[in-house]
Amino acid sequence: MRIAVFGDVMGRSGRNALLEALPGLRRNHALDFIVVNVENAAGGFGVTSKIASDFLEAxxxxxxxxxxxxxxxDEIEIYDQEARLLRPINFPADNPGRGSxxxxxxxxxxxxxxxxxxxIGMHPCDDPFAAIDREMENAPLGDAVDAVIVDFHAEATSEKNAMGHFLDGRASLVVGTHTHIPTADDRILSRGTGYITDLGMTGDYDSVIGMEKSEPLRRFTTKMTGGRFAPAAGEATIxxxxxxxxxxxxxAASIHPIRIGGRLSTANPL
Structure with missing residues (x-):
């Protein structure tokens, strides 16, 4: 199976870049399955029903x-309405939607x-290791399903590393998201699971992790808030x-990073 997973789509710049590229990537490279992290797609904060529909259509x-x-x-009902939009599985059970x-x-x-x-460094939630372990017991790789993809949205590289090794041999692919900086450790772990600590964002890298630079710099240097964060609007890297x-x-038989467009060095195995 040929699978592509794309990192946190950041604002209009990242959204437009991936929406434009996705149909051609799927068609030209015979992709069987595509996962997109959209948690920053709506102005850097969350996702709307329109944006979700656009990505599904693309x-x-x-x-x-x-x-x-x-x-x-105002749009959290989309998590109950659209099964293809997931929220973390270890959020409270009565939250809208599902995590798998x-x-x-x-x-x-x-x-x-x-x-x-x-x-680690995130708002409180249940144990992600136990939550994923329980779910995988119901659909083991090679028996109930042909592939298992895990998006682990976490701050600490150590926690992401641990999750990769915890699932090694039981998942096809474990990817880290959230920190918006692509890591250079894409590899196949010892028992055969593809892994990368962070996919990076799909957004403008002339920024502070996707946000226009002035407000983050003001807060770091003065410890004062001058306004709202706004997504950077320059050319995005997918x-x-x-x-x-x-x-x-x-x-996993092979794993390769994808970086297309924008300011980062190109990596395009497709």
Whole structure:
């Protein structure tokens, strides 16, 4: 199976870049399954029903989020209405929506997508390791499903590393999101799981993790708030990973970073 996962879409710049590129990427490179993290897609804070629909129409199969999942408070009902939009599985059980699902890829294979939030440096949530472990027992790789993709939305690289090793041999791919800086450690772990600590954001890198520079710099240098954060509006870099899985085992046969456009060095295995 040919899988692509794209990191946190940041504001209009990141949104427009990926929406424009996604249909061609899917068509030209025979992608069977695409996951997009959209938690910053609406002005940097959350996602709207219109944006979610746009990504589904452009070719996304599943959308994940994170700690900003419910920032668009007038639209949180979309998590109950759209099964392909996930919030972290270890949020309170009575929150709208769900954190996992089994979906059908373009080639007919079954894909379990799991989405969890870390605990270190994040708002309080339940144990992500236990939550993911419970869910995987119901849909084991190579038995109930042909691939397992985990988006672990976490601040600490150590917690992301630990999750990768915790799921090694049981998931096709474990990706970290949230910190908006692509890491250079894409690899296949010892038991066959594809892994990267952070996909990076899809947004303008002439910024402070996607936000226009002046307000973050003011807060860091003066400890005072001068206004609201606003997403940077320059040319975006599309960031993510491409993974090809072994048909028999469902584990990763190869993994490569994706960086297209904008200010970062190009990495385009597709």
């Amino acid at each position: 070719g996304a199969d599943v959308m994940t989020t994170g700690n900003h999942a419910f920032d668009q408070r 699902g089994v979906f059908t890829a373009r080639n007919g294979d079954k894909v379990l997508v799991l989405h969890a939030q870390g605990q 960031c993510g990973v491409f993974v090809e899985t072994d048909k028999k085992s469902g584990l």
